Amino acid sequence: MSGTHTWVKWNKAKLAYDAVVLAGIVAFIAVFIAVGIATPAGGNAHDPMILLIRATAFAAITLLHVVLCIGPLVRLWPAAAPLLYNRRHLGVTTFVVSLAHAALVLLYYGGFGAQSPGEAVIAAPVAGSGPGGFPFEALGFGGLVLLFVLAATSHDFWNFALGPRLWKALHMLVYAAYALVIAHVALGALQSERDGLHVMLLGAGVAFVGGLHIAAGLREARRARGAVSPEPDTDGWIDAGLADDIPLDGARTLPTPRGERIAVFRFREGGDERVGAMSNACAHQGGPLGEGRVIDGCLTCPWHGWQYEPETGHSPPPYAERVPTHEVRVEGRRVFVRSTPRQTDQPAGCARIGGDHG
Amino acid sequence: MTRSQRRVHLVVWLTLPVVLLGLIGWAASVRPSVAPPPNGATP
Numbered sequence: 142m143s144g145t146h147t148w149v150k151w152n153k154a155k156l157a158y159d160a161v162v163l164a165g166i167v168a169f170i171a172v173f174i175a176v177g178i179a180t181p182a183g184g185n186a187h188d189p190m191i192l193l194i195r196a197t198a199f200a201a202i203t204l205l206h207v208v209l210c211i212g213p214l215v216r217l218w219p220a221a222a223p224l225l226y227n228r229r230h231l232g233v234t235t236f237v238v239s240l241a242h243a244a245l246v247l248l249y250y251g252g253f254g255a256q257s258p259g260e261a262v263i264a265a266p267v268a269g270s271g272p273g274g275f276p277f278e279a280l281g282f283g284g285l286v287l288l289f290v291l292a293a294t295s296h297d298f299w300n301f302a303l304g305p306r307l308w309k310a311l312h313m314l315v316y317a318a319y320a321l322v323i324a325h326v327a328l329g330a331l332q333s334e335r336d337g338l339h340v341m342l343l344g345a346g347v348a349f350v351g352g353l354h355i356a357a358g359l360r361e362a363r364r365a366r367g368a369v370s371p372e373p374d375t376d377g378w379i380d381a382g383l384a385d386d387i388p389l390d391g392a393r394t395l396p397t398p399r400g401e402r403i404a405v406f407r408f409r410e411g412g413d414e415r416v417g418a419m420s421n422a423c424a425h426q427g428g429p430l431g432e433g434r435v436i437d438g439c440l441t442c443p444w445h446g447w448q449y450e451p452e453t454g455h456s457p458p459p460y461a462e463r464v465p466t467h468e469v470r471v472e473g474r475r476v477f478v479r480s481t482p483r484q485t486d487q488p489a490g491c492a493r494i495g496g497d498h499g
Numbered sequence: 500m501t502r503s504q505r506r507v508h509l510v511v512w513l514t515l516p517v518v519l520l521g522l523i524g525w526a527a528s529v530r531p532s533v534a535p536p537p538n539g540a541t542p
Contacts, residue, residue: 327526351516358509
């Protein structure tokens with residue numbers, strides 16, 4: 142990707158977001174321990190370390206569910222798109238809390254030094270010491286390793302070093318991590334629970350995450366099936382419908398017969414209304430520009446707010462990303478889009494509604 | 500997201516919850532039973 146890419150810097154909004162997340166986790170753990178101490182229970186259930194181990198486990202698995210729900214939620218309810226903006230911060234937090242859980246387990250069950258941490262790390266994953274005799278530690282360890290890989294490669298540096306496609310494929314490992322974590326809990330902690338509460342909670346979590354993904358997937362498939370792909374004419378122009386069907390300062394997605402998608406957008410500039418078209422895939426992570434809005438004169442991706450100038454498809458300085466643009470022409474209020482994109486160094490420009498191209 | 504990627508996602512998400520819910524159900528059914536304490540108190 143672009144060698145002149147400028148990273149998004151740490152800013153006040155991100156710091157505030159992280160502070161809120163941190164405060165939420167601390168509050169969650171404090172309430173969990175307080176409730177645990179106040180609840181009558183036998184055995185070592187009131188041991189503060191046991192409660193802390195359980196609290197970090199609950200916090201980590203809750204965070205993982207939240208992280209996994211954000212994607213499909215945004216597909217079903219676009220107004221939730223701001224949740225995507227700092228999703229990776231939540232992912233890294235999930236790893237850190239999981240690591241704290243694993244470290245506490247190793248320290249506690251290693252007798253705080255009776256067994257060396259090195260031995261404990263090697264022995265625990267194969268010990269099969271759970272109440273059901275399953276080697277559930279290995280599953281948790283595997284999930285933790287995957288979460289580490291995801292956290293370590295979460296920065297945009299890796300997105301650009303690996304390319305958006307490979308990066309996205311790598312980060313699909315979050316589902317493998319989720320499966321390992323669920324198996325870790327089912328074959329570990331659930332085995333020592335006498336009531337059905339934890340079974341129901343875990344089952345409800347999986348059903349909710351799964352149901353949300355299936356609903357989002359079905360909706361996407363229905364949308365793709367229902368979208369009529371207009372055949373281009375002999376010159377390669379696709380009838381994109383009336384300009385009035387494109388929201389002002391917004392966009393819509395135009396599918397091509399080849400299965401690609403074009404973002405067609407309408408905006409006001411000076412006293413003119415203009416329409417333009419560019420590839421639907423954001424250069425950052427392939428976000429749907431056709432579901433974006435025109436903000437501050439730029440088409441803005443709904444996922445992470447990456448922006449592109451309507452006339453050129455180039456990100457405004459100092460950013461250097463480029464998205465291919467498509468030529469547009471307007472007849473009356475009917476919009477036509479060229480099906481093949483221009484090279485990024487040959488921007489197509491926009492068309493004035495009620496006037497000629499350019 | 501391409502058409503084939505969407506298809507892979509749908510297949511994964513139609514099978515993964517079923518597998519995981521099955522695992523949870525099975526894990527719950529094989530939990531070791533606990534004998535009641537000698538004094539008759541419930542655990």
